[in-house]
Amino acid sequence: MTPTDSAQPATPAKTPARDPWDLPDVSGLVVGVLGGTGPQGKGLARRLAAAGQKVILGSRDAGRAEAAAGELGDGVEGAGNAEAARRCDLVIVAVPWEGHAALLASLREELAGKIVVDCVNPLGFDGKGAYAIRPVEGSAAEQAAALLPDSRVTAAFHHLSAVLLQDDTVERVDTDVMVLGEERADTEIVQALAGRIPGMRGVYAGRLRNAHQVESLVANLISVNRRYRAHAGLRVTDV
Amino acid sequence: MTPTDSAQPATPAKTPARDPWDLPDVSGLVVGVLGGTGPQGKGLARRLAAAGQKVILGSRDAGRAEAAAGELGDGVEGAGNAEAARRCDLVIVAVPWEGHAALLASLREELAGKIVVDCVNPLGFDGKGAYAIRPVEGSAAEQAAALLPDSRVTAAFHHLSAVLLQDDTVERVDTDVMVLGEERADTEIVQALAGRIPGMRGVYAGRLRNAHQVESLVANLISVNRRYRAHAGLRVTDV
Numbered sequence: 001m002t003p004t005d006s007a008q009p010a011t012p013a014k015t016p017a018r019d020p021w022d023l024p025d026v027s028g029l030v031v032g033v034l035g036g037t038g039p040q041g042k043g044l045a046r047r048l049a050a051a052g053q054k055v056i057l058g059s060r061d062a063g064r065a066e067a068a069a070g071e072l073g074d075g076v077e078g079a080g081n082a083e084a085a086r087r088c089d090l091v092i093v094a095v096p097w098e099g100h101a102a103l104l105a106s107l108r109e110e111l112a113g114k115i116v117v118d119c120v121n122p123l124g125f126d127g128k129g130a131y132a133i134r135p136v137e138g139s140a141a142e143q144a145a146a147l148l149p150d151s152r153v154t155a156a157f158h159h160l161s162a163v164l165l166q167d168d169t170v171e172r173v174d175t176d177v178m179v180l181g182e183e184r185a186d187t188e189i190v191q192a193l194a195g196r197i198p199g200m201r202g203v204y205a206g207r208l209r210n211a212h213q214v215e216s217l218v219a220n221l222i223s224v225n226r227r228y229r230a231h232a233g234l235r236v237t238d239v
Numbered sequence: 240m241t242p243t244d245s246a247q248p249a250t251p252a253k254t255p256a257r258d259p260w261d262l263p264d265v266s267g268l269v270v271g272v273l274g275g276t277g278p279q280g281k282g283l284a285r286r287l288a289a290a291g292q293k294v295i296l297g298s299r300d301a302g303r304a305e306a307a308a309g310e311l312g313d314g315v316e317g318a319g320n321a322e323a324a325r326r327c328d329l330v331i332v333a334v335p336w337e338g339h340a341a342l343l344a345s346l347r348e349e350l351a352g353k354i355v356v357d358c359v360n361p362l363g364f365d366g367k368g369a370y371a372i373r374p375v376e377g378s379a380a381e382q383a384a385a386l387l388p389d390s391r392v393t394a395a396f397h398h399l400s401a402v403l404l405q406d407d408t409v410e411r412v413d414t415d416v417m418v419l420g421e422e423r424a425d426t427e428i429v430q431a432l433a434g435r436i437p438g439m440r441g442v443y444a445g446r447l448r449n450a451h452q453v454e455s456l457v458a459n460l461i462s463v464n465r466r467y468r469a470h471a472g473l474r475v476t477d478v
Contacts (some may be wrong), residue, residue: 021464131448134373143427174476178459190375206462209370213452213457220417221475223445227259228478235474236460238400238412239467 020204023192027052031193032088034058034081034095035104037068040119043096043165044157047173049074051196058084058091085110090117090189092157093144096131097122100140104147112150117190118211119157120144121218130221132216138212141180154181155191155211156202158218161231172199175233179204180211203236242263262431266291270432272299273320273334273342278305279358280333280389282404283396286412288313289437297323297330303414323429324349329356329428331396332383339379342474346472351389352384356429357450358396360457368462371455378450380419393420394450396471397457400470411438418443419450442475 031048035041049055049072057072058066058081063080080085084089085107091114095103100120104111120140122133137143141155145176156179177194179202181187191202205214217234224232242266245421270287274280275296288294288311296311297320297450304317324330324346330353334342343350359379361372376382380394397416403409414432418441430441444453456473463471 017468037249128446128448134450164477180459203463204466206460207367209367210455210458210462211387213371213455216449217456219449220419220444223449224442224475224478227443230477231258232478233476235476236463237474238403238469239463239471 021204023188023195026189026192026196029089029189029193030054030056030087032056032058032084032091034084034091034093034107035099036078036084036094037061038094038096039162039166040067040157040160041092042072043162044092044094044119045076046072046074046162047078047165048193048196051198053193053196056084056087058082061100082107085114088114089171089192090115092117092119094119094157096120097140097174101143101147104144106184108148109149111148114151115150115186115189116144116151116153117157117193118144118153118155121158121215123219130219132212132219134212138209139215141208141211141215145208152183152186153182153208154179154186155195155208155214156180156190158214158222159173159232159234164231164233173197173233174199174235176200176236177202178214178234178236180206180208180214182207202239205236249369261382262427262434262441265428265435266332267414267463268328268432269293269295269326271295271323271330273323273330273346275317275323275333276300276303277333277335278401279396279399281307281311281332282401283331283333283358283399285311285313285351286404286434286436287432288315291435292432292435295323295326295393297321299304300373316393321346321349324353329354329432330360331356333358333396335359336379340382340386343383347387347389348423350387353389353390354428355383355387355390356396356432357383357392357394360397360454362455369458369464371451375450377448378454380447380450380454384447386402391420391425392424392447392462393418393425394447394453395429395433395455397417397472399459400472401470403470412472413438413474415443415475416441417473417475418425419445419447419453421446442478444475
């Protein structure tokens with residue numbers, strides 16, 4: 001058993017600690033959502049657009065993306081995945097795990113220099129429920145980083161309920177968003193983006209090498225949802 | 240991205256749903272804590288004893304266990320690990336990962352038929368902080384189940400702050416305890432035990448095959464603690 005608070009950093013911080021809640025203004029960023037016609041991508045797009053963010057839904061089928069965008073309103077546009085990737089400043093990857101690698105490999109140029117927010121959960125399902133799949137790269141986020149060496153890859157938005165995101169009667173989505181990445185400037189932008197959605201808070205939660213457990217914890221939340229008939233999310237306490 | 244609430248169970252429940260908060264009375268159980276002189280084991284022993292539970296601290300060194308028990312008061316006793324295992328009804332395994340397999344292998348007889356609550360987090364540390372170690376069995380809990388085929392192995396109490404557990408000025412430890420296991424009767428006992436500590440709630444969170452991500456999420460909480468100078472825990476929302 002490792003106490004979470006007994007492990008000290010191996011090297012002392014070189015600069016005085018900055019306020020971790022001093023986050024950048026991201027209201028002007030154009031957000032692309034790849035896989036934006038799926039329940040979670042669409043739900044996230046809806047919440048971000050309602051908060052005032054410019055959102056472009058991407059899909060394999062541009063026509064489906066345009067139709068979904070029309071349903072959402074709030075200035076959301078639809079496009080093919082490549083066009084959504086090209087036009088946005090930051091992209092949320094919300095495609096099924098099965099299509100993750102092929103899609104990202106095809107968008108390396110479009111996503112060069114941009115922040116990529118991977119929220120894919122590699123899971124399998126059988127008669128006993130959900131279980132974690134471990135990608136050879138370690139996690140979906142690390143697979144994205146390997147396929148997109150010119151992008152700024154982060155991981156976030158794993159633990160959201162698509163039902164709550166899409167429910168018009170739910171005004172606040174009461175949950176924390178664990179944000180992982182290698183560069184503080186990048187994770188802070190993603191934290192700020194999460195914080196635009198009422199009820200949500202973006203909390204820094206480590207480097208990409210620790211993404212696998214965050215991604216696969218969704219298997220546990222599925223068990224929680226089944227046992228308690230809930231739409232479970234997570235809050236980090238004492239933060 | 241897999242919505243947490245879109246995955247339906249593969250087989251419908253055969254019996255009407257029971258109230259998941261209808262938990263057994265565990266106030267009469269004698270709780271052993273192996274590795275009970277470490278910060279987390281001792282902190283947990285302290286909280287359980289303060290809540291009225293009979294607790295026996297186990298340690299490799301019976302004298303150290305007795306000394307630690309004396310400090311805690313509230314009727315806590317100290318003993319060698321084997322004696323603590325023999326005398327208790329339920330045992331919490333709070334030893335360092337490095338000693339986990341050898342200790343459990345040596346206690347197979349003492350722990351036969353008993354509930355074993357594994358709360359060990361297999362982690363490594365380097366200059367970049369903590370990272371997950373993946374046991375060949377899948378997780379520490381599955382290693383325990385492999386080594387203790389005659390015991391009722393569960394996993395819980397991974398995400399607790401040893402600092403908060405041991406701080407006399409902290410009256411409530413505001414956190415949920417994810418409880419994993421194969422048998423509902425066993426996980427409900429562990430949930431009830433967690434619920435005896437003020438501020439804590441035991442939440443069922445899946446089978447042992449999904450323990451690895453729960454164990455290794457401690458690496459992320461260590462990053463949270465460092466960034467926010469916090470003693471982070473978790474709450475499951477909407478439950």
